[in-house]
Amino acid sequence: xxxxxxxxxxxxxxxxxxxxxxxxxxxxxxxxxxxxxxxxxxxxxxxxxxxxxxxxxxxxxxxxxxxxxxxxxxxxxxxxxxxxxxxxxxxxxxxxxxxxxxxxxxxxxxxxxxxxxxxxxxxxxxxxxxxxxxxxxxxxxxxxxxxxxxxxxxxxxxxxxxxxxxxxxxxxxxxxxxxxxxxxxxxxxxxxxxxxxxxxxxxxxxxxxxxxxxxxxxxxxxxxxxxxxxxxxxxxxxxxxxxxxxxxxxxxxxxxxxxxxxxxxxxxxxxxxxxxxxxxxxxxxxxxxxxxxxxxxxxxxxxxxxxxxxxxxxxxxxxxxxxxxxxxxxxxxxxxxxxxxxxxxxxxxxxxxxxxx
Numbered sequence: 535x536x537x538x539x540x541x542x543x544x545x546x547x548x549x550x551x552x553x554x555x556x557x558x559x560x561x562x563x564x565x566x567x568x569x570x571x572x573x574x575x576x577x578x579x580x581x582x583x584x585x586x587x588x589x590x591x592x593x594x595x596x597x598x599x600x601x602x603x604x605x606x607x608x609x610x611x612x613x614x615x616x617x618x619x620x621x622x623x624x625x626x627x628x629x630x631x632x633x634x635x636x637x638x639x640x641x642x643x644x645x646x647x648x649x650x651x652x653x654x655x656x657x658x659x660x661x662x663x664x665x666x667x668x669x670x671x672x673x674x675x676x677x678x679x680x681x682x683x684x685x686x687x688x689x690x691x692x693x694x695x696x697x698x699x700x701x702x703x704x705x706x707x708x709x710x711x712x713x714x715x716x717x718x719x720x721x722x723x724x725x726x727x728x729x730x731x732x733x734x735x736x737x738x739x740x741x742x743x744x745x746x747x748x749x750x751x752x753x754x755x756x757x758x759x760x761x762x763x764x765x766x767x768x769x770x771x772x773x774x775x776x777x778x779x780x781x782x783x784x785x786x787x788x789x790x791x792x793x794x795x796x797x798x799x800x801x802x803x804x805x806x807x808x809x810x811x812x813x814x815x816x817x818x819x820x821x822x823x824x825x826x827x828x829x830x831x832x833x834x835x836x837x838x839x840x841x842x843x844x845x846x847x848x849x850x851x852x853x854x855x856x857x858x859x860x861x862x863x864x865x866x867x868x869x870x871x872x873x874x875x876x877x878x879x880x881x882x883x884x885x886x887x888x889x890x891x
Contacts, residue, residue: 537573540565545584559583588613588640589658591647600647600656600722602629602638613638615656617722625722629660634727635718636661637711642855643766644715644740650748655719657751659740662714662729705738706763713762717742717751717778732782738762739776741796746803746828750779752787754795754808769793769854772813775806775826787826788833794824796856800865804828807836807868809854820850823868849874 542563547556564576584590589602601616617625629638639645639659648657704713715738717730730751733739737755745752756765756773765771775788775797788794788808793815797808806826811819823837840850851872860868 538567540567546581557583558585558587588638589645589647591649591656593649593653594651595653598624598649598653600649602640602647602658611637615658615720615722617656625725627720627722627725627727629720629727632727633663634729635663635716639712639715639740641709641712641766643705643709644712644738646740646742648743650744652748654723655721655748657742657744658718658720659715659742660718661712662716664714703758703762705765707766707768709766712738715739717753719751730778730780730782732778732784734776734784737773737776743797743799745777745779746799750777752777752797752799752806754797768817769795770811770813770815770817770819775808787831788824795854798856798858798860798868800861801863802865805865807856807860809851809856818852818854820852821854823851843874848872 542565543560544563545558545560547558549555550557559581561581562579564578565572566574566576586603586605587601588604590599592599597619599618601618603614603616605612605614612628612630615625615627615629616623629635637660639661644659646657646659649655650657702713704710717733717739718727719730720727733753734755736759737757739753739755742751742753744750753776754773755776756771759772770793772791773794774786774790774792775794776784776786778784787806788810791813793811793813795809797806799806804827806828808824808826809821810824811821820839820841822835822839824833825836826833837848837851840848843849849872851870853870853872856868856870860870862869
C-alpha cells in the first residue's frame with residue numbers, strides 16, 4: 535500500500551464593508567490519499583490575497599506561473615504579465631507600455647492564458663490596438679492644386695486618428711468592452727509581445743490554446759454577422775474551431791455552420807475535443823461532444839444529443855465549457871460534469887468518464 539499527497543488550490547471572495555469592495559484570496563489544501571479514498575485532510579495554510587490578478591496559469595512542469603495583473607502604481611489601469619517561480623517573481627512585462635494591444639481579456643467567453651510546451655512563451659487574448667480617440671471636426675477634403683505652400687487636405691489630417699463619436703459595435707451583455715479581440719504571444723525571455731496574424735477578419739477569436747508541438751494556435755472564432763450583440767447568454771451563435779500557424783496560415787478544423795466551444799487538447803497531442811450545437815437553436819441546448827483526430831485531420835462524434843434521457847442514464851452535455859484539464863493522463867478518458875436531475879450518477883464508456891450532479 536502507498537499514499538499520495540494531493541494539493542488543491544481554491545479561490546475565495548469576501549466582502550469588505552468598510553472599503554466597499556470584494557476581496558479575493560486563495561487557500562491551499564493538502565489531502566493524504568490512498569488509491570481510492572481520502573485518508574486525512576491536513577490543516578490549510580494561510581490565505582493569500584490575489585488583488586488585481588486577472589488571469590493565472592501554471593506551466594506543464596508546474597515550476598512557473600504566469601499572472602496577468604492590473605495595477606495602478608504607474609497609472610490607472612496598467613496591466614502587467616508576471617512570471618513567478620517557486621522562489622519569487624522572475625519576470626514582469628509592462629503590457630501597457632509595449633502598446634501592442636489594448637486590454638487583456640479576462641472573461642470566460644474569450645479569455646485564455648496558456649503556456650507553450652517549451653515554457654518560453656505565453657498565449658493570451660486582448661483587444662486590438664486602436665488609434666487614439668479624438669473629437670474631430672468635420673473637414674471637407676481639399677483638392678491638391680500643386681501650388682507652393684499648399685497644406686495637407688482635411689482627409690489626410692484625419693488619417694490615423696479615430697473619431698470617438700462613431701459607434702463601435704461590441705459583444706454586449708457583460709462583454710461591452712470586447713469588440714475586436716486578437717491573439718497575442720509574449721516571449722518571457724525577451725520581454726516582447728507579438729500579435730498573431732492570419733485570423734479571418736469576419737470572426738472574433740477566443741478560448742485559445744497551443745497546437746501540438748507549439749506549431750500554431752487553436753481557437754474558437756465567432757462570426758460577427760448578423761451583429762455582435764449577444765454572446766454571453768447566447769451560446770448558439772455561429773462559430774468554428776480554427777488553427778493558425780505562426781506564419782499566418784489559418785485552417786478551419788470543425789464545421790463552419792455550427793455553434794462550437796471549449797476546445798481541449800489531449801496530453802499526447804493526438805486528439806482535440808470540443809462541444810458543438812445547432813446555430814440559433816435553443817439557449818443552453820444539449821450539446822454534442824466532437825473529437826478531432828490530429829493525424830487524419832477529421833472530426834468524429836463521441837457523444838450525441840440526448841433528446842429523452844432514460845432514468846438513471848446519462849442525460850447529455852449542457853455546460854458550454856469543459857474543464858481546462860478534463861483529459862486523463864492516458865489521453866483516453868475525459869472527466870466533466872453535467873446536470874442530471876438532482877442526483878449524483880457516474881457514467882463510464884471507453885472514452886468518457888462523466889461525473890453528473
